[in-house]
Amino acid sequence: MRAAGIDLGGTKIEAQIFDDHWAVIATERVQTPKTYQALIAAIVDLVRACGDLPVGISAAGLIHPQTGIALTANLPASGQPFPADVAAVAHRPVTWVNDARALILSEAIFGVAxxxxxxxxxxxxxxxxxxxxxxxxxxxxxxxxxxxxxxxxxxxxxxxxxxxxxxxxxxxxxxxxxxxxxxxxxxxxxxxxxxxxxxxxxxxxxxxxxxxxxxxxxxxxxxxxxxxxxxxxxxxxxxxxxxxxxxxxxxxxxxxxxxxxxxxxxxxxARGGDTAGALGAAYAAWRQAQT
Ligand SMILES: [Zn+2]
Structure with missing residues (x-):
């Protein structure tokens, strides 16, 4: 196993674990909770299920570069220090990638580009x-x-x-x-x-x-x-x-x-596919773990 990616959407959260050839070997999917605390708990559960693999999270919106505060329209996390809260509860770092950026990275490494x-x-x-x-x-x-x-x-x-x-x-x-x-x-x-x-x-x-x-x-x-x-x-x-x-x-x-x-x-x-966001985030996390 090489890395894991979590695609955090407005209706569902999907975690994918990728092997050494970037093929999906495990998938877990849950509904996106409607409250912030439940959202943190759901993501942390999925992060823990990824063991000690590098984990990347693909999510819509922006994380403020200085305050770490999330700005997102489709999740109950706007105005919250979302990545820091997830890391604190999960007791481990995760790599955050904007969902569009994750998709582009996936296409640049594995897709049409x-x-x-x-x-x-x-x-x-x-x-x-x-x-x-x-x-x-x-x-x-x-x-x-x-x-x-x-x-x-x-x-x-x-x-x-x-x-x-x-x-x-x-x-x-x-x-x-x-x-x-x-x-x-x-x-x-x-x-x-x-x-x-x-x-x-x-x-x-x-x-x-x-x-x-x-x-x-x-x-x-x-x-x-x-x-x-x-x-x-x-x-x-x-x-x-x-x-x-x-x-x-x-x-x-x-x-x-x-x-x-x-x-x-x-x-x-884009070649896209259901795993493109998770794949891009997993790849970004894996690259980060190499440095
Ligand atoms: Zn605008």
Whole structure:
């Protein structure tokens, strides 16, 4: 056995133990408790079941780099020193990885971006998450927010060109790309462009004005990602990654956004799978244990 990963979601918590070849050899799943104390107890039970293996926890949200206080929308842990409380009760350290970052790391090591040295990822779902991995390691700086691409500012050129709405984001900022690029964001965009009443799947299938503008906004975000991280591969995951023509349409929009004649990163849909988050967190914990 090599390492364990715990995928901590809003409805279930799943622990996976991986062997020396990173194959799953044991799985345990429980419902996510509704209170903080019960949540700590449930996670600690799973951590203890992993014995003395390195354990990584993949969870949505952010851990404040100085205070250790969690900021998370889908767990009863916001405002609490979540990692410290788990470590204190479990009497052992665990490695915390943002769920989007865990997925990107898993794709960079084992998935569609395997063996690529520079990988960026975007999770397009109810929110917009992401991450950057270089040479098989996540880019993690003093704030731990590298890869929170969803909270980049909307491109001014497109806001002016299409009269896009600039609205408050749940993160506390105003005008984040997530407010138009997430699934609910695409619906908001359709309303703003006079094509209301459709689901993201219907909007994409119609290939009308909303879909075209959405691809342009995403392309501008990817252009910013290129300018900062210059990835060889961009991995797209999340519910919206199921749109069948997403890659060619976004690639075409990105080709128009990119400096004329410059190459584009390869846009690939995540291999994903049920264990991707746990696998990424387990790998991060294992790497940390090596140092
Ligand atoms: Zn935001």
């Amino acid at each position: 395997e063996a690529q040295s520079r990988v960026a990822g975007l999770i397009l779902g109810t929110g917009v998450g992401g991450g950057v991995a270089v040479d098989g390691r996540l880019v993690l700086g003093p704030t731990g927010t590298a890869g929170e691409f969803g909270h980049s500012a909307l491109p001014a050129s497109l806001v002016v060109k299409y009269g896009l709405p600039v609205v408050a984001c749940p993160c506390g900022r105003v005008g984040c790309v997530e407010t138009l690029l997430s699934g609910p964001g695409m619906v908001r965009l359709a309303q703003a462009l006079g094509e209301p009443g459709a689901t993201p799947k219907e909007i994409a299938a119609a290939k009308g004005r909303t879909w075209q503008v959405w691809c342009e906004v995403l392309a501008e975000l990817l252009m910013s990602v290129i300018l900062i991280a210059d990835p060889q591969v961009v991995v797209i995951a999340g519910g919206l990654s199921n749109i069948p023509h997403l890659v060619p349409d976004v690639s075409a929009a990105l080709a128009r956004a990119q400096f004329a004649g410059y190459p584009l990163p390869d846009i690939r849909i």
